[in-house]
Each structure stands twice: as C-alpha cells, then as structure tokens.
Ligand SMILES: [Zn+2]
C-alpha cells in the first residue's frame with residue numbers, strides 16, 4: 001500500500017479533528033485559574049492561547065474581549081505565589097494593560113471584590129487611585145456601566161466566600177476619596193473596620209452598607225442578630241447569588 005493513497009484520507013481526518021477541536025476551544029489571555037477549582041491551580045501562559053475547558057465562573061472571574069477570556073480576580077485561592085498588590089473594594093481594571101490587546105481606547109472593566117483583596121496586577125495607569133498603608137483604593141467615580149453590571153458581577157463575592165482565603169489586613173477606614181462600597185469581609189481574620197466613627201462590628205458580623213444586599217451574608221453566623229434589619233429590604237434581595 002502506498003503512502004500516497006492515504007494522503008487524502010489523512011487530510012480529511014485532520015480537517016475533521018481540527019473543526020471538532022475548534023468547536024470546543026476557549027480562548028484565554030494572561031494568567032488564569034486552570035479550571036476555576038482552587039486545587040487545580042493557575043495556568044501561567046501570558047499570550048493568547050486556547051483550552052478545551054470552558055472557564056468556570058466566567059461571568060465573575062473573567063472579562064472578555066473578542067471572545068478572549070481575561071482573568072481579573074484575586075489569584076490567591078489558586079495558590080498564586082508571585083508579587084501581590086493589595087486593594088480595597090471595587091475598582092477599574094484595564095484589560096489592554098493586563099494583556100496585550102491592540103486598542104485606541106482603554107478597555108475598562110470593573111473588579112467587584114468586596115473589601116480587602118489581592119491582585120497580581122498593580123493599579124492601571126490613567127485611572128485615579130489613592131494608597132493608604134500600601135492598600136490601593138479607587139478614587140474616581142463609578143460610571144453607569146459599573147452600576148449596570150453590578151448585579152451580575154458582584155456575585156464574585158459569593159464565589160470567593162466559600163474559598164476562605166487570606167486577605168490583606170485593613171484595620172483602618174478607607175480614605176474619603178474612595179466612593180465604593182465599604183463591606184467587612186474576610187471573617188477568618190480579625191479585622192476591625194471603623195467607618196465614620198461607627199462602633200466596631202461584632203467579630204462575626206458582616207456590615208453591609210448597601211441597600212440592595214441580600215440574606216446570604218448571614219452564612220456562618222453564630223447568631224441571627226441583624227436579620228431583622230435586612231428583612232424589611234427583602235423585596236430588593238435579588239442579584240447577589
Ligand atoms: Zn491557559
């Protein structure tokens with residue numbers, strides 16, 4: 001049997017394999033969780049590449065540009081050991097700074113991590129941040145796009161809550177330039193957040209200074225004190241889970 005006779009068949013098989021693979025490929029750029037499960041760690045490929053695995057928690061851990069998934073979350077749960085930058089609350093992330101994307105205008109997305117958290121990236125250029133004790137606080141205004149995406153994106157906090165990872169210790173009130181939500185999280189560390197002279201919260205309480213929050217913040221409470229004050233907003237309790 002001649003090898004030449006097999007060539008058309010081989011070509012056909014290759015094409016079939018290629019199209020089958022194409023149908024299942026997901027594009028990524030920059031470091032990202034391998035699967036989304038903390039135990040599976042991080043993929044450190046910087047340039048655009050593909051995986052056959054769909055991104056887990058795509059709506060909250062990633063932002064996309066031309067179908068390329070860019071991880072913008074806190075890499076700590078996935079065993080990240082590189083340089084870290086401490087942030088507090090919600091802030092802009094500029095995709096074309098994180099990964100190489102050719103654009104004329106910055107592609108600005110927002111991180112919705114509540115309270116203190118880490119990123120592998122430093123605050124993006126051309127955005128206003130103030131630093132207090134090495135923690136970055138966004139000092140600009142939040143545009144309509146931020147508000148619009150909020151109900152969907154803020155669920156990132158529900159995802160991370162189950163992972164119980166270390167966070168930067170922020171034992172002081174955010175600077176006045178910061179206009180984002182002030183929410184105590186990281187119940188596994190003893191953080192005493194003082195905001196506007198309010199008395200410090202009970203150690204296992206979560207202070208919510210948003211009126212559109214819901215009851216899932218009460219998970220892990222020893223008591224259900226505070227339940228009452230949230231109940232009256234029950235009709236608004238949507239979108240965070
Ligand atoms: Zn990858």
Ligand SMILES: [Zn+2]
Pocket residue numbers: 087089091111112113117118119
């Ligand atoms: Zn962030």
